[in-house]
Amino acid sequence: MYATRLFEAPPGAHESGFPIVNVQSDPRVPVPGRTATIVPIENGQWQATLSGTRGGQPTGDPDLFVPFAKSVRDPIVGELLERRRPLTDVAVTKGTANRRVYFEKADLPDGFFAVGDSVATFNPLYGQGMTVAARGLLAVRALLRAKGLAHPSIGREAQRALAPQVATAWELATSQDILYPGATGMRPRTGTGLLNAYVGRLMTGATTREALTAAFLQVITMSSPPTHWLGPSVLWHVLRASDRGALKAPPLTAAERAVAGLDADPVGAVPAAEPAADPAGSPGPADPVDPVDPVGRSGRAR
Secondary structure (H helix, E strand, C coil): CEEEEEEECCCCCCCCCCCCEEECCCCCCCCCCEEEEEEEECCCEEEEEEEECCCCCCCCCHHHHHHHHHHCCCCHHHHHHCCCCECCCCEEECCCCCEECCHHHCCCCCCCCCCHHHCEECCHHHCCHHHHHHHHHHHHHHHHHHHCCCCCCHHHHHHHHHHHHHHHHHHHHHHHHCCCCCCCCCCCCCCHHHHHHHHHHHHHHHCCCHHHHHHHHHHHCCCCCHHHHHCHHHHHHHHCCCCCCCCCCCCCCHHHHHHCCCCCCCCCCCCCCCCCCCCCCCCCCCCCCCCCCHHHHCCCCC
């Protein structure tokens, strides 16, 4: 379930480039997954969204919105919203299931094929729905340009061209969501546990190694296929990954904390960690993204 509400942002927050703030759940911990996010939007507003899996859902009660945000893994979103004026009621969305229809296995009328949400819907947490629909249509466009509408069985071929675009996002979403308590659906295939352990180590390393942060975002945003995580340079960093040097507090700068009305120097805050040096002193292989790529140039995790 998702609950969203608009708030008035602090004066000067937009002008200073205040960042998106996202507290994510951890599917490796056997408790309901709960998240809290602030996204700066137009007209000097913050869009705040809460989410929770079965047993940990937010509600539409406006009095419980900020307390829920403060109860997740880190209270920073709730703390940021405490002094802010709400501009709307709470909007609640309950349709969050991952669903897929295997049209490519069906005997469809000639010339007919399905796209978008009619083929697959995803938990909106991952932001994949429109990307999958667009990539699917690009695959169909390439097929139509190569063979034309008059080609026999063009509908069935178009449906098969769509399937790989859906499959990647489907595996990414369902392999994580099925781990939460109370989740129903097909259980992971044999060997998925090993892959999840590898991805878990990659995510741990992504909190301290910029190269792994970039590799993680490349796949999650569907800019690269999941096989990107198995490339030699990424594998090299994953094998050396640890949470040593991970931040103990949200990495807001003193200026960002000031504009948000938070304490300038909270107890327990630490400076952003520099990339950990390899024990052998070797820088290792080249990072998996070009250094001018904006995805790979986030100086600190947010």
